[in-house]
Amino acid sequence: MKHLSTNQHDNAPAAADLTAADYIRLLHPTDGVGKVSFVLIRSRNETITKTYSVDTAPVIVDALLDESTYVSLNRFNGPRTSSRLAQFNALYLDLDVHTLPGSNQLPDHWAGSFASDLRAKNLPQPSVLISTGRGLAAIWLLEPLPAKARSRWSATMQALIKLFRHMGADSACSDCARVFRVPGTINLKSGTEVRTMDGTLRRYKFDVLSDCIFIASGRPTRRKLKEIRQLKKKGTVATTQENRRGLTPKARFTMIARDLDKIVVHWGGRVPLGHRNTFLHLLATCLTHTGPASEIETHVRRIAAVAVLDLSGREISGIIKSAETKAQESCSSDPGLDGRLHYSGAKVAELLNISDSLACELSLEQTFSETERARRKAGRERNRRRDQGACSREEWLAINSASRGKPWQLAGISRSKWYEQGHHKISPSQ
Structure with a gap:
């Protein structure tokens, strides 16, 4: 039997209220390899896999809608x-929003919060x-991946x-054999029909999507990890923090935290709409590097009470919980081995729309941006060389260019003879 949705609405997204058959066709197009599995859960002790x-899967699915039916996402x-x-x-993500504060909110509320969070994370x-x-289930379809x-x-x-995790992402939902509920079935725990709400209907290239998630x-x-491994093989990358050039994560995030204070002052003491979640998340990330996890909640709530007044307590608690979890994971001076987040200064500037001129x-x-970072680095290098006695190319040529002054003519000898006799090694003052 095909259940009728009670959530039809005008101007719905293209992915809203897909039929079970259309959903299966979207999830499992005819190209690629492998088969589709349905799991029918009839009781705690009775589970059937077909x-x-x-x-065949899109044709047969309507006959399974009277059961508590799940479908495999991979093949x-x-x-x-x-x-x-x-x-x-x-x-995919299985978001158990029913376990979060404010769980009585409608699905549209959680979908909006999730969409905003995705935009904030690019x-x-x-x-x-x-x-x-x-809860919610979010699925990013991929072009076939072996x-x-x-x-x-x-x-x-x-x-x-x-x-x-701050939105209830189920950590157990990470295996390749995971199954999700089929739209059109009834969730017997809540008595609510499962339905599609939104989505782009696109299939993504895995490498591109994976890079976005890691960034x-x-x-x-x-690609960056590959470059690091190649440099290590050549012996051009230091393997210990003592020999590694640059700031430690703690020093760098201490600077970023000071930058965030300056930015808030520039904003008049209040974080503007559109940056509140992102700003508080960045602040909490800094704290995972600069102090003990036990101090994160106190510091974040203190700043939120002054500069982020309109953010809900649920959102603040989610940011704090996520940061505390990160702070308790493995710590390493190598970002590739560190469980904490490692935003670059350029990424922070991009997330908060900070221009180089404002920086x-x-x-x-x-x-600030990588362009501004390169400009500042070049300026520091020029100053360092000048402090060590270096001069500009124009200055050097004015003093040392024998080709311009032609001193051998003044000496009444040929150029080759002048160099042969070593006159070029004698300074003009001598």
Whole structure:
């Protein structure tokens, strides 16, 4: 039986209220390899798995809507087990918003908060967003990714989940054999129909989407890690913090925290609309590097009470919880091994819309673009060389260019003879 949605509304997004068959076709197009599995949960002790080809799955799904039915998001060679994985089809999040403060809010409220959070982190909206009856399921469909990319897929899933733990992201929802509820079925725990709410309906390139997730996490991209490994093989990258050039994470995030104070003063003491979540998240991230986790909540709430007045207590608590979790993870001077977030100064400037001219005006220490960073570095290098007695090329040529002055003519000898006799080694004052 096909259930009728009670949530139809005008001007709905294209992905809203998809039929079960259309959802299966979207999730599992006919290209690629592998089969689709449905899991029917009839009781605590009775679970049935049925596996179909991608052609048959959309046809058969309507007959399964009277059951508590789930569908696999990836594809398998036969029964749905990790060892039989055929290809990766998606990245996904199971958001248990019913466990968060304010859980009585409608799904549209949580969907709006999630969309805003994605924009703040510069991440694309999911291909499809589902109201599961008690929470949300976000799915980013992928262009077919072979099973041999398992380690890269798993690392990206872990990073994605950590980014949204403050919104109830289920850490157990990270395995490739995961199944999600089928739209049109009823969640027996809440008595609510499962339905699609929103989404781009797009399929994303895995490498591009993965890089976006790692950048949002403050971690190096795959290309950056490859460059670091190549440099280490050549012996051009120091392996200890004592020999590594540049600031320690603690020193750098201490500077960023001072920059944030200056930026708030420039804003008149109040963080403007559109930057409140991002600003407080960046502040909390700084605290994960500069002090003990026990002080994060006190400091964040103190700043929020003064500069971020309109942010809800639920949102503030989510930011604090996420930061405290990060602060308790593995710490390393190498961002690739550190569980904490490592935003660059350029990324902070981009997130808060800080221009280079404003960064100079406010004397910011880290929060500016890579272009401004290169300009400042070049200026420091010029000053260092000047302090060591170096002069400009024009000055050097004016003093040392024998070709311009032609002193051998004044000596009444040829040029070659002048150099042969060593006159070029004698300073003019001698």
